[in-house]
Amino acid sequence: MKYICLKCGLKEEVTTKKAKCDCGGLWKLDWKAPKFDLSLVDRDTWSIFRYRAFMPLIGESWRQISLGEGMTPVIQFNEDVLLKMDYFMPTLSFKDRGAAALIAHCKSIGVDSVVQDSSGNAGNSVAAYCAKAGIDCEIFVPEGTSLKKIDMIKSHHAKVNVVPGTRDHCANICRSKIDECGNYYASHVYNPFFYEGTKTYIYEVYEQLHRIPSNIFIPLGNGTLFIGVIKALEELIESNLITKMPNIIAVQSEYCDPFAKAVVTGKMNPVEVIPKLTMAEGIAIGMPMRGEEILEYIYKYDIEIITAPENRIIEARKALSTKGIYCEHTTAATYAAYLKYCDLNGKTSDSLLPMCGAGLKSDH
Ligand SMILES: Cc1ncc(COP(=O)(O)O)c(C=O)c1O
Ligand SMILES: [Zn+2]
Structure with missing residues (x-):
């Protein structure tokens, strides 16, 4: 199986330890899932790996690392709103979907230590799956990250570095460490395997409801859920299980909205913003690394962007x-x-919202 560089098209085996192409482009997978078919779902596996027929897994390492992630219920909140309860996860956030797939990949290619940067939740997830897999782990988080998230990361025996400044600066510090030491970068943003895990959000909705709701709201920071959701919906369309894209609404913070700003003027790249302090710390990403790819989807599928009002x-x-x-x-x-x-x-009506993270995780 190969990666392909988004910028220059170079191909590289997925066993590579390189976080990106030498030209600076990010990897995507040169791989296509088979047609989605509920009869290929392994109903005896109670985790996201029940969908492994549609995931690019190498070998069986997923069996060793799974913590029973996914399989979250969809509940009727009121007559118009359905909530998918993704904080019912091993580390209390949806990031376990992606981290389970990513760390299974790391294990299968013999990685024994990783570094990663995060606003907290992805770091929690990567630390937990590394602990299960017996992989050393070091996480960089920005100052101001909820202490509860930091405590959880430490509890999994990962090293935590709290970096002064913004989330974007924290990512830069982490990446310079990789340039120096050559550690494997288990990034939820860079690594394409993460998105193969977040795809399962939609597979589950389809298996549970036997349909896809008309309006799909998705938080959009770096876009790990966003990209996974679009990929899975494309697969359902190609498999003739749904006829068209539902109405997708991406949610940014009013205080950090690089995609909302780009769309106003029809730009093909996110507008760089310096995030103002927001309670929506998980989506405060001023420089999203897959920005161009995300904007392509936004224009292709006419995706609306709405900003979350801080005072509400x-x-x-x-x-x-x-x-x-x-x-x-x-x-x-x-x-x-x-x-x-x-x-x-x-x-x-008929709006699906993800409940991405548990209340016990955030202060304020
Ligand atoms: C609770 C929560 N919701 C949404 C997001 C947004 O995810 P992404 O940055 O991948 O778009 C995050 C990311 O950390 C998060 O922690
Ligand atoms: Zn390249």
Whole structure:
């Protein structure tokens, strides 16, 4: 199996330890999933790996690293809103979908130590799966990251470096460490295997509901859920299981909106922004590395972008928690954005929102 460089088209075996191509381009997988078919789902496997027929796994390492991720329910929150409860995961966020696939890949190609940078949740996930796989792990997080996320990462015996400055700066510091030491970069943003895990979000929705809801809201920072969702929907269309793309609405923070800004002027690259401090820490990404790829999807599928109003995040979190849903602030921002979308466009029925992170993870 091969990677292909998004910039120059060079091909490289996926066993490579190089985080990206020598030309600076990021990798994508030169691989196509077979037609999606529910009869190929392994119903005896209670994790995302029940969909392994549609995932590019090498060997059987997934058996050793799985923590029972995925299989999260879709619940009817009110007459218009369905919630997919992705914080019901081993490390309490949706990132376990991607990390399980990524660390299974690392294990299968003999990686024994990794580094990664994260706003916290992806670091939690990578640390937990590395712990299960017996892989050494070092995580870089920006200052201001919730202490609960840092404690969780440490509990998995990973080393944590708290870097002063923004999330983007933290990523730069982590990448310079890789340039110096040559460690494997288990990045949820760079590594294409991560997206093969987040695809399962849509596979599950389809298996559970036997259809895809009309409106799909997705938080958009670096786009790990966003890209996985689009890829899986494309697969369902190619497999003639759905006839068209649903209406996709991407949610950015009002205080950090590089895609929303790009779309206003029809740009093909995200507009670089310096994030202002926001409660939606998980989507505060000023320089998303897969920006061009994400914008291509946004234009291709006419994807709307809405910004989450900062002053309605607490109220949205309360509206959820008083109905039994205790999510983290970044996740409440998706609901705040949904409410704003309804104010602007009227009642929006049959809307699916992901509950990405658990409330116990965020302070404020
Ligand atoms: C709770 C939560 N929601 C949404 C996101 C956004 O994911 P991405 O940056 O991959 O778009 C994150 C990322 O860390 C997160 O932690
Ligand atoms: Zn290249």
